[in-house]
Amino acid sequence: MPSKILIVGACGQIGSELTLALRNIHGEHAVIASDIKPSTSPELASGPFEILDATDYDSFKAVVTTHNIDTVYMMAAMLSGTAEKFPEKGWDLNMTSLFNVLNLGKEKLVTKIFWPSSIAVFGPTTPKTDAPQQTIMEPTTVYGISKQAGERWCAYYYKRYGVDVRSIRYPGLISYKNPPGGGTTDYAIEIFHEALKSVSYTSFLSKDAALPMMYMDDAIQATIAIMDAPAESIKIRSSYNLAGLSFTPEELYAEIKNYIPDFEINYEPDFRQAIADSWPDSIDDSEAKSDWGWKKDYDLEMTVKAMLAGVKSLE
Ligand code: AKB
Numbered sequence: 171m172p173s174k175i176l177i178v179g180a181c182g183q184i185g186s187e188l189t190l191a192l193r194n195i196h197g198e199h200a201v202i203a204s205d206i207k208p209s210t211s212p213e214l215a216s217g218p219f220e221i222l223d224a225t226d227y228d229s230f231k232a233v234v235t236t237h238n239i240d241t242v243y244m245m246a247a248m249l250s251g252t253a254e255k256f257p258e259k260g261w262d263l264n265m266t267s268l269f270n271v272l273n274l275g276k277e278k279l280v281t282k283i284f285w286p287s288s289i290a291v292f293g294p295t296t297p298k299t300d301a302p303q304q305t306i307m308e309p310t311t312v313y314g315i316s317k318q319a320g321e322r323w324c325a326y327y328y329k330r331y332g333v334d335v336r337s338i339r340y341p342g343l344i345s346y347k348n349p350p351g352g353g354t355t356d357y358a359i360e361i362f363h364e365a366l367k368s369v370s371y372t373s374f375l376s377k378d379a380a381l382p383m384m385y386m387d388d389a390i391q392a393t394i395a396i397m398d399a400p401a402e403s404i405k406i407r408s409s410y411n412l413a414g415l416s417f418t419p420e421e422l423y424a425e426i427k428n429y430i431p432d433f434e435i436n437y438e439p440d441f442r443q444a445i446a447d448s449w450p451d452s453i454d455d456s457e458a459k460s461d462w463g464w465k466k467d468y469d470l471e472m473t474v475k476a477m478l479a480g481v482k483s484l485e
Contacts (some may be wrong), residue, residue: 174200176239176280178224178267179246181205184286184340184389186214186348188243191390193217202237206246211348224267234279241397243284244271250290250313250445252352257312264316272323275333283335284397287321287409289382290314291339294448301450303411303457310448321408328407336396337409338389341453344473345386346480354445358383358422361435362477365426366485370434377420377437380451384414385468385476392464399462406457414466415473416452425474 175192179185180203190213193201204222209215220233224246233239246267253260274280292301293308309315317339327333342355350356357373364371375381392412396404417425423435458464468476 173241174202174237174239175241175243176202176204176234176237177243177245178204178222178230178271179244180214180219181207181209181211181348182245183345183348183350184343184386184393185243185245186211187345187386187390188245188393189214189217191394195394202233202239204233224270225263227270227273230270231274231279234274240280241282241284242271242274242280243393243397244268245286247286248313249351249353250288250311251354251356251442253313253316254311254441254445260312261316264313264320268320268323272327272333272335275335276327276331281334282397283333284393285320285324285335285337287317287337287339288313289339289341289449289453291318291321291409292448292450296450298451300452300454301411302454303406311445314448325408334401335407336404338392338396338412338458339409339453340389340412341382341384341414343384343386343389344477346477346484347386354442354449355381355383357419359477361419361422361426362481365430365433366478366481369430369432370436371423372436372438373419374438374440374442375419375446376439376443378418379439379443379446380416380418381446381449382413382416382451382453384412384466385473387476388414388466388468391467392458395464396458396462403462405461410458410461410464411453411455412458412464413453413455414468415470417470421470422474425470426478429474429478
């Protein structure tokens with residue numbers, strides 16, 4: 171039987187682009203999009219779509235069995251900035267949705283699962299530069315704690331119940347098609363919209379807050395590659411480090427200024443600065459490269475060009 175895929179959180183920043191990419195590969199009817207709210211995107215809604223609260227196990231199971239799903243991408247999550255405002259809600263959403271999908275795997279109702287982790291699993295005691303795959307991880311945010319605990323649960327379900335779950339520690343993802351949802355790295359998206367709209371931007375991170383980042387096309391390509399890889403090549407069942415770019419707000423600003431010379435930036439760091447300070451500047455992703463052939467395409471210049479063209483196309 172051909173593979174049937176369910177995307178949970180299909181209206182989100184990653185979910186929406188992932189759904190369209192997977193529909194291009196497998197056909198529209200092989201990929202069921204789902205989210206807690208109806209889609210406002212005609213592109214997404216043109217294929218099969220289900221309203222689904224990922225924290226409700228029975229509804230989750232009903233969607234999986236009705237559509238004969240074998241592969242789930244569990245993309246719903248509360249990101250770092252929002253989870254600091256609603257700590258218990260963030261923990262509940264991030265952990266309950268993960269347990270639900272892992273238990274569907276344990277019950278053999280689905281055969282393959284993707285679950286996103288994040289650079290937020292690292293903390294202030296992690297090496298700042300080229301954070302290794304295995305290292306000290308003492309996250310100080312609710313989001314980071316939920317992702318770190320989630321990684322351990324993925325590894326546990328793989329070892330104890332044989333659940334084929336695969337994961338990537340995403341850096342900050344840069345895209346223009348859908349707005350990001352409450353992350354610390356969101357400044358790197360807002361800046362493009364403001365550069366084209368008002369020619370000035372006030373960054374909520376300081377000028378020298380270097381963070382790991384990646385253009386969305388690379389993240390989608392990596393997500394599909396890790397899921398397509400043979401099971402035996404996925405040697406890490408917690409989550410893989412993935413590196414793309416590393417830059418500061420000032421460096422990003424300087425690159426954008428090459429195309430918009432009168433663009434101005436101000437810095438007014440808020441509570442998200444402390445979150446950024448707790449994360450590494452850059453990531454070592456040699457294991458993702460050697461285990462399943464990960465390779466990025468986009469450097470900073472290409473990312474800025476693609477973002478400026480993309481944001482302009484929305485006008
Ligand atoms: C966030 O900023 O919370 C996310 C992430 C790095 O996982 N973009």
